[in-house]
Amino acid sequence: MVVTTSNRCVCPDCDWVVDVPVTSTEVFKCPRCGHRLGGGAPVSERHTLALALAALILALVSLWLPFVGYSASGVSQTMSLLDTSAELLHFHERLLAILVLFTVWVVPVLYLLAICWIFTRLLGSGPLGPVTLYFIRAVVQLRVWMMADVFLLGALVSLIKISGLAAVELASGFYTFIAFVVLQLWVANNVSRYQLWHRLPHQQAPQSEAGRAAHNQGLSGCVCCQAPNSRQHKKCWRCGETLSLTRWRGWRLTLALLIAAALLLVPAHVLPVMETTSFGRTQPNTIIGGVLELWQGGDAPIAIIVFVASLVIPVAKILTLLVLLYVAERGNDSTVKNRVVLYKVTDWIGRWSMIDIFVVAVLVALVRSGQLMSVYPGNAALAFALTVILTMLAAMTFDTRRFFMPTTK
Numbered sequence: 187m188v189v190t191t192s193n194r195c196v197c198p199d200c201d202w203v204v205d206v207p208v209t210s211t212e213v214f215k216c217p218r219c220g221h222r223l224g225g226g227a228p229v230s231e232r233h234t235l236a237l238a239l240a241a242l243i244l245a246l247v248s249l250w251l252p253f254v255g256y257s258a259s260g261v262s263q264t265m266s267l268l269d270t271s272a273e274l275l276h277f278h279e280r281l282l283a284i285l286v287l288f289t290v291w292v293v294p295v296l297y298l299l300a301i302c303w304i305f306t307r308l309l310g311s312g313p314l315g316p317v318t319l320y321f322i323r324a325v326v327q328l329r330v331w332m333m334a335d336v337f338l339l340g341a342l343v344s345l346i347k348i349s350g351l352a353a354v355e356l357a358s359g360f361y362t363f364i365a366f367v368v369l370q371l372w373v374a375n376n377v378s379r380y381q382l383w384h385r386l387p388h389q390q391a392p393q394s395e396a397g398r399a400a401h402n403q404g405l406s407g408c409v410c411c412q413a414p415n416s417r418q419h420k421k422c423w424r425c426g427e428t429l430s431l432t433r434w435r436g437w438r439l440t441l442a443l444l445i446a447a448a449l450l451l452v453p454a455h456v457l458p459v460m461e462t463t464s465f466g467r468t469q470p471n472t473i474i475g476g477v478l479e480l481w482q483g484g485d486a487p488i489a490i491i492v493f494v495a496s497l498v499i500p501v502a503k504i505l506t507l508l509v510l511l512y513v514a515e516r517g518n519d520s521t522v523k524n525r526v527v528l529y530k531v532t533d534w535i536g537r538w539s540m541i542d543i544f545v546v547a548v549l550v551a552l553v554r555s556g557q558l559m560s561v562y563p564g565n566a567a568l569a570f571a572l573t574v575i576l577t578m579l580a581a582m583t584f585d586t587r588r589f590f591m592p593t594t595k
């Protein structure tokens with residue numbers, strides 16, 4: 187096992203300084219908290235580049251091709267992926283339109299472009315320049331906001347919702363979008379940033395000792411590449427990330443974000459998420475009303491998915507983070523690993539709440555303002571989207587190193 191200072195890192199979850207073997211084909215976990223720090227089967231750079239390029243082409247094609255079509259009472263309509271944002275914009279829901287376009291298409295495309303750039307440079311013989319370093323940092327940040335897979339589930343839910351009222355037909359864009367989601371997920375799950383860091387130019391790392399908390403050695407781990415850095419420095423010696431981001435985060439911002447999210451959850455569930463006009467009669471639909479409709483219509487599994495995504499996940503996420511904030515102040519004990527696991531599950535699951543927003547976006551785009559039936563976005567849609575974003579930000583500002591604080595002081 188070859189260990190050099192270049193793969194010495196600081197665990198982002200518990201602040202422990204660890205030597206990570208570069209060449210290990212087995213997954214390497216932090217001995218203190220179990221966070222994955224490296225290892226695993228290496229992925230071919232050519233392979234990754236080819237798949238990222240294919241995903242990019244599929245993303246471009248999917249944006250313009252017809253996505254799904256429906257026909258009812260002799261009226262047919264088709265929509266493209268771009269229509270989801272265009273129709274929200276038409277109804278003056280600018281923020282929602284931007285949110286949908288960015289999370290479903292723009293961010294994944296930027297991510298794939300960055301991956302293509304990085305792997306083209308890695309395959310070349312020249313040194314990696316500052317642009318490549320910037321992109322390597324960017325892919326870490328962009329990953330959180332990629333939601334094409336959540337959109338796909340949302341699209342399926344909305345098609346099942348509408349299938350009782352109209353004949354739904356999947357168009358070519360739907361299949362290219364599925365292929366895009368699969369490839370994009372493969373790339374995102376297989377590009378190991380741990381494999382990227384040790385390819386970066388190696389400079390002198392500050393003195394550090396493995397098996398001790400970085401905090402106790404006057405060091406802090408870079409949020410991006412996890413290299414140990416002296417607290418006096420402004421930028422990470424390895425990846426160039428700003429080191430002010432590595433400072434220990436207090437509980438106040440997380441708590442403020444959680445309170446704001448909890449408050450917004452009320453209008454999100456009381457106000458209509460969309461309004462349906464059918465044969466001259468307008469009917470407001472709340473999120474829970476939609477769940478009941480699905481349940482009564484015999485679509486119990488879909489009703490459960492929407493119920494879990496729209497109510498159970500946001501409420502559970504807010505409560506779990508509040509409890510974790512509280513217990514983080516109560517010292518280190520045998521449950522500390524469980525807390526980290528609980529935090530990670532909470533953090534990962536939150537994005538799936540966006541299903542509701544994507545259901546509204548697809549239904550509004552697909553049905554549009556027809557003579558027989560129209561669907562309009564309601565005020566709850568924005569409130570709910572903001573709840574999801576705020577809980578995601580709350581999870582991002584939560585500092586799991588606080589669980590380990592009493593022993594690191």
Ligand SMILES: [Zn+2]
Pocket residue numbers: 197198199200201202216217218219220221
């Ligand atoms: Zn750790």
Ligand SMILES: [Zn+2]
Pocket residue numbers: 408409410411412413422423424425426427
């Ligand atoms: Zn770094």
